[in-house]
Every structure is written in C-alpha cells, then in structure tokens.
Amino acid sequence: MLNPKQIDFMLADDKVINLLTGSVRSGKTYVSLLKWAIFVASMPINSEFLMTGKTITSLKRNCLGLLQDLVGKNFTYSTSQKMGVLFGRKVWLEGANDERAESKIRGMTLAGAYVDELTQIPFEFYSMLLSRLSVKGAKLYATTNPDSPTHWVKELIIDNDEIEKAIWNFSFDDNEILKRENEDYFNNLKQQYQSMGGVFYERFILGLWVMAEGIIYKQFANNPEMFIRDEAVDKNGNKLNFLIVSIGIDYGATRGQTTFKATGITPYFKEVWCLDEVNLEGLYTPEEIYEEFDKFYYKIVKEYGKCTHAWGDWGSLGEVLSFGLNRHLQQKGIPLKIENCIKLQINDRIYLDCYLFANSRMFILRKCEYLINSYKQAVWDEKHEDCRLDDGSFDVDSLDAHEYSISAWYDKLMTNINPF
Ligand SMILES: Nc1ncnc2c1ncn2[C@@H]1O[C@H](COP(=O)(O)OP(=O)(O)O)[C@@H](O)[C@H]1O
Ligand SMILES: [Mg+2]
Structure with a gap:
C-alpha cells in the first residue's frame, strides 16, 4: 500500500535525474527504493549500478535493509565487498x-x-557520477532533506531549468499511512524539531530550503563536510607542505578551559588548515599546562615537520602564563617563543574565516572536534550588533585560539591575489 503522493511518483515517467526532497519521514526513501528496484530490473542483465550515501554505514542504515524488506531475496549485499x-x-x-x-x-x-x-x-562526486551514467536510458534517483538555499543541490539541480529532471516535494503530512498508524510519533517528532529552533523546523518539517538565521558561519554550518578533511593532503593525495605551522593558545582564565589550536598555512598564504587541537577541561596548574603544551608541540613537529610560531592570549593572566611557558620552553631547549597574539576585532576575525570558507581556502581536520562544533554552533549575539555570542552556551575559546593562530597574517590571507 502506498500513500497518494507515492502513487503519483510511481506512475510518473522518469527523467534522467529524479530527486525527491522534503520533510523527514515523508516516505521519500521508501518509494524511491521501490521505483529504483523496478528500474534496475528493467535494465539489461549485464548492466552495472551504483548506490551511494555519505558513508556505506549510513547507506546501509537508511536504505539497504529497507530495500531488502521491499524486494526480499531479490536483493543481497555485502558492505565489506561493497x-x-x-x-x-x-x-x-x-x-x-x-x-x-x-x-x-x-x-x-x-x-x-x-x-x-x-x-x-x-558536488565533485555528484558530477563524476553523472558523467558515469553513460548507458542508454541510464537514470539517477536521489533523496534529500532541504538544506540552505545556496546549496549546490538547490542552485544547480532544483533551480536549474537547463537540465532534464523531475523534482518531487514531499511534505510531513504526505506519509498518510504512517501517520494514521502512529499519530503520537508524528506529533512528537514535530515538537522535537520545533524545539530545536526555526531553521530545523523549517527544513525538516516544512521541507523548506531556508537559511539558518543567527548562525555565524552559515556556509560551514550548512555544509560542514565541504570543509572537513580526514588528512592534510592535496587533491592528489600528497601530504601538504606548510609554510607556517602556528599554534594559538587561549588560556580560558575565566571558564578554566585552556585550548591549543595548531594551524598550517600553505605557501603564498593560499590555504589555512586547522590541523590539531588540545582542550584542557577542568583545572590545571600552570606547570601542567606547560607539560601539555610540550606534548602538543612535539606531536605537531613530528607530524608536520615544524612548528614555526605560537601566539598566546594576553590580558588578565595570559601574559603571566606565556611568560612562564616561555621559561619552561627555554629550559627544555625547545626553539619556540610564545608571542602575544594580535587581537583583531571580532567581526574582522569572523570576516576572515567566512571569507576563507567562501573561497574554499580553509579546511578543518575531522579530529578537531571542538573547533568543528564551535563553527557549527557560533551565533550572533542579538543584543549586541556585530558581536559573537559569548555566554558559555558554546565553546568560544576554540574559535579564539584558532583566530590567534592566524591573525598575524590577516592582510596576507585577505589579499585576493592568486599566485597560481
Ligand atoms: N507506503 C508505505 N507503507 C508503509 N510504510 C511506509 C510507507 N512509506 C513510508 N513508510 C515508512 O515510513 C517511514 C518513513 O519513510 P521514509 O521513506 O524513510 O521517509 P523519508 O525518506 O522521507 O525520511 C519509514 O519507516 C517507512 O518504512
Ligand atoms: Mg530518507
């Protein structure tokens, strides 16, 4: 049994690109897999197909089991053999x-x-995928929840009149069968998203492609995977060679969370790579902070061959701690001096990061979980114009420390000269 919306979809003629977008739990995956199975069965027996998702694990979780439920023994698979x-x-x-x-x-x-x-x-994966659909009658089926209105899926597929496509909008109320059987579940889900705030509700329940109001690093927050990398390597998989490897230190005197961020800058100040981090939660003595810094320094040098600069926060006790840390480094024979960081205005720092993201010039290694979360969560302070909220609701210290690690090169990074 299908929902009326699903029946419409099943009966429609397919295009080359068939995209089902809309709310969560609206029956997109269910009906698209059904049509996918029928489509595959209709193609020549020796043809080959691809199913893909963010990861194989998520593909398995969202689709492979359901596909088996739908067609039984007609679908078998092994994720290890892919x-x-x-x-x-x-x-x-x-x-x-x-x-x-x-x-x-x-x-x-x-x-x-x-x-x-x-x-x-x-997007690179998607466009490669399209180019591989070279068999006569080949088709693409895809589902998605809405994202930002500037996402490539919206701009290059949904709003693009030049391509052959069928776009299907599913709404929260379209899954009539599930709703009839489990009204409470639906109401709870709706409430849950409502409480998460405007943008989540608008996207996942109303199915709208809307901007996340209030979020500072919108581009990052809307599509973090665009900027997250597993390793510091170039497009060909070669290890990056950094001109500068710089550590920013925020002593977090007020909230007792000291954090170090290591950042690599590639030659010509082309790219900024957030490489590694340490977040010391709880109370540490100055000596313990120095020891932790040592370890971090050696780890960075081992991994990236150098650590050229370090910048410490100052004001309150920052200078005292940097003074102590410098003495400690001297005693250990570590050739590095903590400088007082350059404190740019908050909106200049934000502008720099947004500019780098917008130009695909800043990347964050997946292991920098604190920093990634901070970029996702940072919001404007509605009570103060051009000010980042700093009320302890998210980890601002990580952003500060990262900013200290690159502020000295603000002009060079902002200069829009492409030497290549
Ligand atoms: N026609 C249907 N009959 C029975 N269950 C359905 C039907 N369509 C969807 N469902 C169930 O409803 C739930 C949500 O559907 P799903 O396709 O996963 O939604 P979406 O992909 O839009 O988030 C799933 O548990 C799915 O199995
Ligand atoms: Mg789905």
Whole structure:
C-alpha cells in the first residue's frame, strides 16, 4: 500500500535525474527504493549500478535493509565487498564522504545510480557520477532533506531549468499511512524539531530550503563536510607542505578551559588548515599546562615537520602564563617563543574565516572536534550588533585560539591575489 503522493511518483515517467526532497519521514526513501528496484530490473542483465550515501554505514542504515524488506531475496549485499545484487544485476556500494571518493567511481560505466541524502555528497562526486551514467536510458534517483538555499543541490539541480529532471516535494503530512498508524510519533517528532529552533523546523518539517538565521558561519554550518578533511593532503593525495605551522593558545582564565589550536598555512598564504587541537577541561596548574603544551608541540613537529610560531592570549593572566611557558620552553631547549597574539576585532576575525570558507581556502581536520562544533554552533549575539555570542552556551575559546593562530597574517590571507 502506498500513500497518494507515492502513487503519483510511481506512475510518473522518469527523467534522467529524479530527486525527491522534503520533510523527514515523508516516505521519500521508501518509494524511491521501490521505483529504483523496478528500474534496475528493467535494465539489461549485464548492466552495472551504483548506490551511494555519505558513508556505506549510513547507506546501509537508511536504505539497504529497507530495500531488502521491499524486494526480499531479490536483493543481497555485502558492505565489506561493497557490492550487491539486485534482480540479478550488479550494484556497487560506495560512500561519498570525501572528495577522493570521486576517484573510486571514475572508471565505472553505469546504467543507474541511487543517492541517499544528496546534500551530504560533495558536488565533485555528484558530477563524476553523472558523467558515469553513460548507458542508454541510464537514470539517477536521489533523496534529500532541504538544506540552505545556496546549496549546490538547490542552485544547480532544483533551480536549474537547463537540465532534464523531475523534482518531487514531499511534505510531513504526505506519509498518510504512517501517520494514521502512529499519530503520537508524528506529533512528537514535530515538537522535537520545533524545539530545536526555526531553521530545523523549517527544513525538516516544512521541507523548506531556508537559511539558518543567527548562525555565524552559515556556509560551514550548512555544509560542514565541504570543509572537513580526514588528512592534510592535496587533491592528489600528497601530504601538504606548510609554510607556517602556528599554534594559538587561549588560556580560558575565566571558564578554566585552556585550548591549543595548531594551524598550517600553505605557501603564498593560499590555504589555512586547522590541523590539531588540545582542550584542557577542568583545572590545571600552570606547570601542567606547560607539560601539555610540550606534548602538543612535539606531536605537531613530528607530524608536520615544524612548528614555526605560537601566539598566546594576553590580558588578565595570559601574559603571566606565556611568560612562564616561555621559561619552561627555554629550559627544555625547545626553539619556540610564545608571542602575544594580535587581537583583531571580532567581526574582522569572523570576516576572515567566512571569507576563507567562501573561497574554499580553509579546511578543518575531522579530529578537531571542538573547533568543528564551535563553527557549527557560533551565533550572533542579538543584543549586541556585530558581536559573537559569548555566554558559555558554546565553546568560544576554540574559535579564539584558532583566530590567534592566524591573525598575524590577516592582510596576507585577505589579499585576493592568486599566485597560481
Ligand atoms: N507506503 C508505505 N507503507 C508503509 N510504510 C511506509 C510507507 N512509506 C513510508 N513508510 C515508512 O515510513 C517511514 C518513513 O519513510 P521514509 O521513506 O524513510 O521517509 P523519508 O525518506 O522521507 O525520511 C519509514 O519507516 C517507512 O518504512
Ligand atoms: Mg530518507
């Protein structure tokens, strides 16, 4: 049994690109998998297909089990072999969570592709995927929840009149069957999103492609995976060579959380890479902070071959701690001097980071969890114009320390000269 909206979708003629967008739990995945299975079965027996999601794990969680529920033994798969068989046809399974994933599908000749959570997939991967759909009659099926109105899925697919596509909008109320069977569940879900705040409700319940008001690093917050990397490597997988490897220190005197952020800057001040971090939660003696800094310094030098600069917060007890830390480094024979950081105005710092993100010039390694969370959570302080909220509701210290690590090169980083 299908919902009326799902029946419409099943009966419609497919285009090359078939995208189902809209609210959570609206029946997009269910019906798209059903149509996908029928489509695959209709293609020549020797053709090959791809199913992809952010990771194989999420693909399995969202789709593979459900597909088995729908077609029974006609679908078998192995995630370790990244392969499945659907109605006798070979289906490759692949995660698309980093840009190098694109190379995994480069040589394929596909008769069809299914994409779970399209907005979570890098554009490079998507465009490579489209180019692999070279078999006659090949089609793409994808589902997604809405994202920001500037997301590539919105701009380059939904709003693009030049391509052959069918866009289906599913709303929260379209899943009539589930709603009838489980009204309470639906009401709870709605309430949950409502309490999370405007943007979540608007996107995941109303199914709208809206901006996250109040979020500072909108681009990052709307699509963090665009800026998160697993390793500091270039497009060809070669280890990056940094001109500068700089540590920013926020002693967090008021809230008792000292944090170090290591940042690499590539030659010509082209890219900024947030490489590593230490967050010391709770109380530490100055000596303990110095020891932790030592360890971090050696770790960075070991991994990146150098640590060229370090910048400490000053004001309140910052200078005292940097003074002590410098004496400690001297005694240990570590050739590094903590300088007083350059304190740019908050909105200049924010502008710098947003500018770097906007130009795809700043990346964060996945292990920098504190920093990543701070970038996701930072919001403007509504009571003060052009001011970042600093009421302890999220970790501002991580942003400060990162900013100290690069502020000295503000002008060079802002200069829009591409030396290549
Ligand atoms: N026609 C249907 N009959 C029975 N259950 C359905 C039907 N359509 C969707 N569901 C169930 O409703 C839930 C939400 O559907 P799903 O396709 O996962 O939504 P979405 O992908 O839009 O978030 C799932 O548990 C799914 O199995
Ligand atoms: Mg879904």
